[in-house]
Amino acid sequence: MITEVRVLRLYIIGAGVIGRTHAEAANKLSEPIKLRVADTNPIALATFCHQFPEAIGFTDIEKMLNSEAAEDDDIVIVSTPPLAHLDPTKLSLKSGRHVLCEKPLAMNISQAQEMTLLAEKHDRLLGCCSVRFKGMPHMEAVKEVIRSGILGDIYHVTFVNKWERSRSGIEYQPTSRWFLDSTKSGGGVLMDWGPYDFATLNDILNPNVIDINSAWVAKPVTEIDPSDTPFDVETHVGASMTYICGNHPVHVHYERASCAHGEEYVRAEIEGTLGAVRWTPFDSRQPVFRRYDKQGQIVEENVETGPRSEFTIFDNPLLHFYKKVRRLNSHANVNQQVLNNFHCISSLYTAAKKNEKQTINLVQKGVMI
Ligand SMILES: NC(=O)c1ccc[n+]([C@@H]2O[C@H](COP(=O)([O-])OP(=O)(O)OC[C@H]3O[C@@H](n4cnc5c(N)ncnc54)[C@H](O)[C@@H]3O)[C@@H](O)[C@H]2O)c1
Secondary structure (H helix, E strand, O other): OOOOOOOEEEEEEOOOHHHHHHHHHHOOOOOOEEEEEEOOOHHHHHHHHHHOOOOEEEOOHHHHHHOOOOOOOOEEEEOOOHHHOHHHHHHHHHOOOEEEEOOOOOOOHHHHHHHHHHHHHOOOOEEEHHHOOOOOHHHHHHHHHHHHOOOOOEEEEEEEEEOOEOOEOOOEOOOOHHHHOHHHHOOOHHHHHHHHHHHHHHHHHOOOEEEEEEEEEEOOOOOOOOOOOOOOOOOEEEEEEEEEEOOEEEEEEEEEEOEOOOOOEEEEEEEEOOOEEEEOOOOOOOOOEEEEEEOOEEEEEEOOOOOOOOOOOOOHHHHHHHHHHOOOOOOOOEOHHHHHHHHHHHHHHHHHHHOOOEEEEOOOOOOOO
16 A cells, blocks of 8 residues: 655745745755745845755745645745735745745734735635744743643743843844834834733733733943944834733733843742742743742742743744644644734734723734724
């Protein structure tokens, strides 16, 4: 008897830094890959094809998508800068393929809504790469602590990642200047890191409503700020939010910075009436701690985390989405979920801009805009 070998057809749009990372992740999946790649920049395309000689390269997205008829489980990864997420996603969905889009999903909420509506219309999955940290052992350990009830009533979360000098386009990946230009990136550190923050917070707390009570954005100045390229994005952002989980309010202090004059400070901590849990969301090798009271004294213990898998945070977006497409248990966020998470980011900008509270209903389908 001849058994058919399944082959995953993967189409990467955008052959830059993260496009190449996804191609590496693809080679770790448990089935053979047929790889196609499109980039409008012939140099980027040539670099990619040199690293992955098995790939067929195109400088035209439509030519790539039309080069063969779509099959039910084809996956397109859109790994271009945010300005170029909408059109390639629309073309790919219309071609009958599932789409995994890099973060941030879109430039604004109306684009995000257009993308999710189109995915629904074509009965395709639309995922977002903001799930890098979902399913990691440290995250699952924190979720298990919450589920067990040993923290009592959860009332407060601190979620702060304040780095002194880590601006994309300056200290990090300085050749990709588009990060600094809001007409190409959609925004600064909130667009860049907020997708991971909200994918993480929403996964752990599972709210039905989020109130962004107040928010602010800032752009601390440094002596090496570039003047030869547009640089108009925020590098420090914060919000006071109330997550309604069931009927229960949880107060969230949120902050994220890629440049700050204040001291570097990284803390994720969930506090309840019977204890607290503390972890490092973006460094999965750091321990998870539980603190509670014994005879009036604080006790701090390490929480057991499960074994690490061969897959890293760089593999997770594709791994999770591939499992979802193959109808396996998966940590992927798709369709309404990716819209909800993007809505958190766009509402935070609105709250900061208008100095007005914003409410996000995560249960309700669609987004009122
Ligand atoms: N670099 C990272 O560490 C990183 C990590 C996670 C997510 N991301 C996200 O991945 C996306 C891409 O980032 P990057 O760092 O790989 O950028 P990059 O600058 O390294 O590469 C982007 C590539 O997209 C190509 N491109 C631009 N417009 C195109 C179009 N219309 N059609 C086809 N190709 C086009 C460019 O030629 C370039 O090769 C962004 O949304 C970013 O936020 C980046």
